[in-house]
Amino acid sequence: MTHQIVTAAMxxxxxxLLSGRTKDKNIGHLADMLTMSGIDLKEVRIVADEEDAxxxxxxxxxxxxxxxxxxxxxxxxxxxxxADAISKAFGVPxxxxxAAMKLMAEMYARREMEFTEAxxxxxxxxxxxxxxxxxxxxxxxxxxxxVYVMAxxxxxxxxxxxxxxxxxxxxxxxxxxxxxxxxxxxxxGSPLAAIQKTHPDTSIGSYPxxxxxxFSTEIVVRARQQASLDAAAEEVRAMIETIRQAKAEGNQxxxxxxx
Numbered sequence: 001m002t003h004q005i006v007t008a009a010m011x012x013x014x015x016x017l018l019s020g021r022t023k024d025k026n027i028g029h030l031a032d033m034l035t036m037s038g039i040d041l042k043e044v045r046i047v048a049d050e051e052d053a054x055x056x057x058x059x060x061x062x063x064x065x066x067x068x069x070x071x072x073x074x075x076x077x078x079x080x081x082x083a084d085a086i087s088k089a090f091g092v093p094x095x096x097x098x099a100a101m102k103l104m105a106e107m108y109a110r111r112e113m114e115f116t117e118a119x120x121x122x123x124x125x126x127x128x129x130x131x132x133x134x135x136x137x138x139x140x141x142x143x144x145x146x147v148y149v150m151a152x153x154x155x156x157x158x159x160x161x162x163x164x165x166x167x168x169x170x171x172x173x174x175x176x177x178x179x180x181x182x183x184x185x186x187x188x189g190s191p192l193a194a195i196q197k198t199h200p201d202t203s204i205g206s207y208p209x210x211x212x213x214x215f216s217t218e219i220v221v222r223a224r225q226q227a228s229l230d231a232a233a234e235e236v237r238a239m240i241e242t243i244r245q246a247k248a249e250g251n252q253x254x255x256x257x258x259x
Contacts, residue, residue, distance in 0.1 A: 003224045006171035008034055009043040009061040013054060013072040013082050014152055017046050025154040026071045030161065037165055038173035039067070049073060054085035062089075062147055067168065069161075072152030074141065076118040082149060083142075087126040090144055096123050100131065100140050107138040125149075132160045175229050176222045181240050184208065184215030191239045192219070199232040201225070 010030055016022035027044055034041045042065060047053045054073075061068045073082030087094035100123035108115040122139040132141035132150060136159045141150040143164075150160040181188060185208050196204045202223040209216045219236055223229040 003172040004038075004170075006039045006067070006169055007042050007065040008039050008067040008069065009045070009065045010041065011054070011057055011061060011068060011070045012044065012046045012152075013049065013070060014046075015049050015079070017072070018048055022152075026152070026157045029154070029158055030069055033161055033165055035174065037168065038170040039168065040171065040174070049079045049081055051081055051085045051088065054082065055089045058086060058089045058147065062145060066146060068147045069164075070147065070149045071157050074122065074139070074149060074151055076116075076121050080121065083124045083126065086144065086147060086149060090126055090128075092127045092144075094124055094126055096120060097125050097129070097131075097140075097142075100125065103140065104138055133163045135159050135163075172224045174222050174224055175226060176220055177229060177233050179219045179221065179233060179236050179240070181206075181217040181219050181236075183217065183240070183243055185217055186215075187243060188217060188219075188239065191243075192236070195232060195235045195239060198235070199223075199228065201228045202232040204232065204236070 031041050073080045084094050125142040129142035129144040136156045141160045205220045207218045221233045
């Protein structure tokens with residue numbers, strides 16, 4: 001059975017993310033939405049508000065993955081340079097988009113606010129780009145090539161993404177199952193690695209937990225085919241039972257030796 005694999009990357013832009021002043025909320029939301037759509041988010045980069053850094057990261061990502069999603073840097077202030085950087089990456093001019101200017105002029109007129117030069121900056125985008133609708137605050141994001149440029153404000157980013165997702169090609173969705181394991185990673189590491197090697201068409205992750213004085217692990221098996229998922233999960237459960245029995249026999253031996 002052939003599986004369609006569609007890949008994506010995210011480029012989060014902003015000095016405030018790197019300084020810790022702003023805590024990113026967009027990466028997790030994008031990951032959730034893409035996973036539900038059968039698109040694999042393979043890489044996330046965070047860069048400062050520096051044109052050369054944005055251009056270099058964008059060119060690296062857009063040539064590697066099917067889609068690139070950016071957040072941040074399309075506001076009205078001097079340090080919102082994403083539109084300029086993306087124009088430079090694609091080798092096209094960055095200009096005030098006539099349709100965006102009209103949308104925003106009408107919105108500010110309705111609100112009886114001045115459509116200032118700073119606010120007009122939010123209508124700038126690379127020549128040839130198309131709009132991503134912004135139902136929250138009107139100023140659109142934009143698409144050029146395989147790059148989707150969206151706001152950094154989480155509410156706006158999410159609203160824009162809702163408009164983007166239905167337009168994307170999607171892949172075969174990843175199936176997953178979670179298995180609770182009462183043993184720590186130190187005890188399951190080697191046999192779990194052997195199971196992963198035996199089932200190369202699956203992805204097996206282990207996530208340690210520490211409650212009270214006890215280590216345990218949640219093991220998550222992922223695959224695009226149900227049969228592959230079930231086979232690997234069965235081996236994981238058998239591994240847990242083997243370790244459980246070995247520990248029980250060891251405890252019995254210890255008790256026998258004491259008596």
